Amino acid sequence: MIDPSALLLDASLATLFAAVPASWGGRRLAYAFSFAGSALLFAAATAALVLGPFTALSYGGPFGETETLGLDALSAFFALSASVVWIGASAFSLSYDERPGPGLAQAFALTLGSIAVLFAAGNFLLFLAAWEGMTLASFWMILEATGRRGPVLSAGLVFLAFGEGSTLLVALAVAGFHAATGTFAMVSVLAVPVSTGIFLCALVGFGLKMGVAPFHMSEWLPIAHSSAPSNASAVLSATLTLAGVYGLFRVISLLPAGPDWWGGVVLAIGAISALLGALFASVSEHVKGLPAYSTIENNGLILVAVGVALVARSQGLGTLYAFALFAAFFQALAHAVAKGTLFLFTGYVERATGTFDLNEVRGRARGRSPGAALGGIVSGLSFAAAAPLAGFVGEWMILEALFQSYRFEGPAFEFLGLLAGAAVALSLGLALVAMVKLVGFSLLWNPQDSPAGRRQSGPGPPLAALSGAILALGVGAPWVLTFIAPAIRGLSHQALSAPVGQLLDMPARWSILSGSPFGILSPPAVPIGIALGSLVALGYFFLGGRTASRRVPIWVSGRAPSPVGETYTSFGFSTGIRIMLGSLLGTRELRRRSGGITAVAIEGPEVYNVELEVLDAFKVLYDDLVRGGLALSAALKRFLMPGRPGRYLAYVLITVLAVLIYLTAAG
Amino acid sequence: MPSWIGQAFRRGILTSRFPRAPASREEVPETSRPPVLPPGLERIAVLGRAADDCPTGAITADGLYHGRCIRCARCTRQGFTFGGRALANASRPEDLYSPGGGPLPERLGPAPLAGLGRSLQLFLVDAGSCLACNREVLALANPYYDAARLGITFVNSPHHADVLVVVGIPTRPILEPLRRAYEALPGPKAVLAIGACALEGGLFRGNPGTQAPLYETLPVDLFVPGCPPSPLDILAGVLTLAGRMKCLPGVPA
Ligand code: SF4
Numbered sequence: 060m061i062d063p064s065a066l067l068l069d070a071s072l073a074t075l076f077a078a079v080p081a082s083w084g085g086r087r088l089a090y091a092f093s094f095a096g097s098a099l100l101f102a103a104a105t106a107a108l109v110l111g112p113f114t115a116l117s118y119g120g121p122f123g124e125t126e127t128l129g130l131d132a133l134s135a136f137f138a139l140s141a142s143v144v145w146i147g148a149s150a151f152s153l154s155y156d157e158r159p160g161p162g163l164a165q166a167f168a169l170t171l172g173s174i175a176v177l178f179a180a181g182n183f184l185l186f187l188a189a190w191e192g193m194t195l196a197s198f199w200m201i202l203e204a205t206g207r208r209g210p211v212l213s214a215g216l217v218f219l220a221f222g223e224g225s226t227l228l229v230a231l232a233v234a235g236f237h238a239a240t241g242t243f244a245m246v247s248v249l250a251v252p253v254s255t256g257i258f259l260c261a262l263v264g265f266g267l268k269m270g271v272a273p274f275h276m277s278e279w280l281p282i283a284h285s286s287a288p289s290n291a292s293a294v295l296s297a298t299l300t301l302a303g304v305y306g307l308f309r310v311i312s313l314l315p316a317g318p319d320w321w322g323g324v325v326l327a328i329g330a331i332s333a334l335l336g337a338l339f340a341s342v343s344e345h346v347k348g349l350p351a352y353s354t355i356e357n358n359g360l361i362l363v364a365v366g367v368a369l370v371a372r373s374q375g376l377g378t379l380y381a382f383a384l385f386a387a388f389f390q391a392l393a394h395a396v397a398k399g400t401l402f403l404f405t406g407y408v409e410r411a412t413g414t415f416d417l418n419e420v421r422g423r424a425r426g427r428s429p430g431a432a433l434g435g436i437v438s439g440l441s442f443a444a445a446a447p448l449a450g451f452v453g454e455w456m457i458l459e460a461l462f463q464s465y466r467f468e469g470p471a472f473e474f475l476g477l478l479a480g481a482a483v484a485l486s487l488g489l490a491l492v493a494m495v496k497l498v499g500f501s502l503l504w505n506p507q508d509s510p511a512g513r514r515q516s517g518p519g520p521p522l523a524a525l526s527g528a529i530l531a532l533g534v535g536a537p538w539v540l541t542f543i544a545p546a547i548r549g550l551s552h553q554a555l556s557a558p559v560g561q562l563l564d565m566p567a568r569w570s571i572l573s574g575s576p577f578g579i580l581s582p583p584a585v586p587i588g589i590a591l592g593s594l595v596a597l598g599y600f601f602l603g604g605r606t607a608s609r610r611v612p613i614w615v616s617g618r619a620p621s622p623v624g625e626t627y628t629s630f631g632f633s634t635g636i637r638i639m640l641g642s643l644l645g646t647r648e649l650r651r652r653s654g655g656i657t658a659v660a661i662e663g664p665e666v667y668n669v670e671l672e673v674l675d676a677f678k679v680l681y682d683d684l685v686r687g688g689l690a691l692s693a694a695l696k697r698f699l700m701p702g703r704p705g706r707y708l709a710y711v712l713i714t715v716l717a718v719l720i721y722l723t724a725a726g
Numbered sequence: 727m728p729s730w731i732g733q734a735f736r737r738g739i740l741t742s743r744f745p746r747a748p749a750s751r752e753e754v755p756e757t758s759r760p761p762v763l764p765p766g767l768e769r770i771a772v773l774g775r776a777a778d779d780c781p782t783g784a785i786t787a788d789g790l791y792h793g794r795c796i797r798c799a800r801c802t803r804q805g806f807t808f809g810g811r812a813l814a815n816a817s818r819p820e821d822l823y824s825p826g827g828g829p830l831p832e833r834l835g836p837a838p839l840a841g842l843g844r845s846l847q848l849f850l851v852d853a854g855s856c857l858a859c860n861r862e863v864l865a866l867a868n869p870y871y872d873a874a875r876l877g878i879t880f881v882n883s884p885h886h887a888d889v890l891v892v893v894g895i896p897t898r899p900i901l902e903p904l905r906r907a908y909e910a911l912p913g914p915k916a917v918l919a920i921g922a923c924a925l926e927g928g929l930f931r932g933n934p935g936t937q938a939p940l941y942e943t944l945p946v947d948l949f950v951p952g953c954p955p956s957p958l959d960i961l962a963g964v965l966t967l968a969g970r971m972k973c974l975p976g977v978p979a
């Protein structure tokens with residue numbers, strides 16, 4: 060008898076790939092296929108989580124290995140998270156993609172398909188192939204931005220370079236597995252020395268895809284510099300990074316509990332990424348660059364949770380290990396759904412206003428599509444950790460896990476936990492600034508003089524549905540945790556239940572417990588509390604409570620507000636951060652007569668515009684590396700290939716001699 | 727260990743105890759206290775001669791307008807001495823007039839911000855001062871006076887302030903921004919005028935290009951006389967506005 064879950068997965072993969080040929084029948088048809096395929100994947104993943112793991116397909120592959128396609132609890136969780144994003148992104152693309160050719164639709168479908176295969180792969184060879192396919196397909200997707208030359212191409216090439224570097228390291232990790240186990244099947248490695256090598260390769264390889272520091276260029280550059288299409292950005296930023304998280308968890312699940320410094324390294328990388336990402340997000344003026352930086356932050360947060368989990372595992376802290384894993388998974392899920400939504404929202408902003416500069420958007424995305432606006436606000440609030448949305452629960456769990464880092468053994472780890480906690484808290488605060496800026500300057504603030512944007516009806520329903528999902532994930536967090544518990548059980552090699560329980564007289568499963576004697580959060584109680592509070596406020600208002608408001612002109616250092624209208628720019632909004640954290644951001648002041656972002660006009664003998672330029676130290680480092688590498692290769696070229704035939708003959712001779720010597724020595 | 731840590735322990739707490747303890751003579755030195763005419767002198771004659779000498783018209787033939795005095799000490803040649811009761815403030819310029827040149831009566835200004843509790847934000851506007859008043863006002867933020875211990879801080883926008891602190895004689899170009907700043911203050915709000923210039927123009931009264939007195943432009947709630955007043959005088963003024971001065975702890979004359 061055929062397993063119905065297996066059938067679902069087969070159908071899903073077939074439909075996802077069928078979207079490519081379908082694109083010749085029209086782009087919308089292709090997106091409809093992607094939509095259907097994603098929905099089927101959602102069903103298959105749900106089945107795997109509820110009914111247990113299954114194998115959909117197995118066949119003889121190269122090297123005499125059996126290749127399998129199937130889902131176990133771990134991959135089902137990630138497939139589920141990704142499919143939610145894809146369903147929304149495909150539905151959104153139906154109205155978004157107005158390009159002449161089918162290229163974007165094809166690249167989109169291929170990316171979705173290869174990520175799905177990646178999740179379903181039961182064997183490392185297939186995993187690697189899907190990983191590479193995913194990189195190439197998404198490279199194509201980036202090239203589908205407006206024109207394939209100039210900044211788009213170079214941004215795409217940066218993405219490709221980081222992507223291939225990642226494939227290389229992942230391949231090394233896979234080779235390590237093969238060396239240790241003698242097979243490409245996903246079986247556990249028991250020896251510690253080789254697993255350290257595997258772990259480091261995997262960490263860097265998957266970290267490259269997650270866009271964590273110091274590889275975060277791979278995340279923001281292609282999205283921001285090329286202004287990649289928004290549906291592509293959503294898939295890149297929400298699910299490509301999710302694939303990285305999946306890969307990391309897959310590898311961790313197969314490795315023994317390593318030394319505790321593994322976790323320390325992950326924790327440090329995560330904390331730095333979170334802080335850097337949030338910092339740069341808060342000063343970004345690019346409608347897409349800002350969420351791309353926020354992705355760096357969120358992946359950093361996920362790594363922080365993973366780091367806490369790894370340290371806890373090495374030091375035998377069972378409860379904390381499980382809780383941190385739950386935190387990482389929940390944050391991964393919350394981030395994927397909310398980030399997909401936020402990028403689709405930026406697509407709507409881009410269409411409504413025709414610009415990527417937040418200073419130019421000036422609230423013009425307002426009132427053009429209520430559903431899309433809802434999506435932007437809800438996903439932005441979720442990243443700002445507003446209760447009771449998904450992001451709030453995820454970030455609460457991560458902070459709770461960090462609070463318990465005092466349980467770590469050794470002052471170094473306790474101190475690391477403390478520092479990471481401070482970095483995470485700071486990054487959460489900065490994320491709030493970033494989100495207020497993005498959502499506020501695109502939707503909420505509308506100066507009188509800004510022209511109306513384009514009305515759109517297409518993006519409303521998918522975005523509204525996704526915001527419903529974000530809310531549901533947050534409010535129903537205890538149920539979600541229980542639902543995804545099988546995925547975490549697979550990682551802990553022991554029976555464990557979701558950290559949900561009973562609080563006071565509330566029913567069981569109404570609250571999340573972070574381990575005794577520690578924090579308790581009841582996500583379902585939060586909206587009830589908010590509703591009651593609002594009722595009190597409304598009651599006060601309607602029962603004749605006094606409210607006083609007075610409108611005053613904007614304060615511009617006592618000057619008369621300009622007759623053309625003073626505007627509060629998005630640049631001005633975060634200039635405080637640019638100045639206060641100037642040492643971290645490398646802020647430089649540029650004085651210009653015109654051009655750039657007109658930030659501050661200082662009146663004096665002369666009027667000039669000040670632009671505060673921020674600098675990503677890592678980008679400078681990479682630029683220097685590239686320059687150095689190019690210079691080195693040019694020098695080598697001059698030295699090794701001077702264009703004299705005599706030299707080349709000598710090379711041939713040396714090679715022949717070397718081969719002869721090797722053969723005689725070996726023979 | 728950095729030397730300043732050890733130093734901090736050796737020296738102990740230096741911050742002023744005002745307003746829990748009365749201001750000391752060092753905190754409000756003689757020269758920053760108002761001039762008084764000691765009893766026992768030939769009042770009419772002294773006042774007459776001093777009135778000719780006084781550069782600001784603070785001394786008239788029959789009394790002393792404390793709000794106008796710039797502490798130039800010229801009147802000491804005629805028998806006035808410094809060291810009157812300090813820390814006086816008033817809600818009307820007339821209240822700073824002492825007939826006969828004696829010490830000012832003990833009087834507490836109004837407290838329009840009494841409902842604000844322990845938090846008070848000040849927005850300082852220099853309307854045209856010689857900068858001495860600015861320095862005395864901003865001295866409240868230093869570790870000695872440390873107004874923040876009393877919940878008093880300086881803010882950078884009138885939108886965040888409770889008190890508009892004005893120093894200096896209003897020059898014509900500042901009048902409009904002053905009005906805008908007052909307008910931008912959320913209520914309940916108060917205006918505190920610091921120094922002789924902000925009271926009636928001080929030494930610069932009648933100067934072309936200026937428009938004294940300030941109270942014709944803004945509804946001033948409290949005047950703190952002096953040229954410049956000492957930081958504790960100013961602190962007492964701010965606390966008076968908030969209803970946190972029960973009585974004027976003037977330095978004994
Ligand atoms: S000290 Fe005051 S009262 Fe005496 S002369 Fe000078 S301004 Fe006039």
Ligand code: SF4
Pocket residue numbers: 796854855856857858859893894895920921922923924928929952953954
């Ligand atoms: S009152 Fe005196 S100290 Fe204050 S600004 Fe005027 S001249 Fe300067």
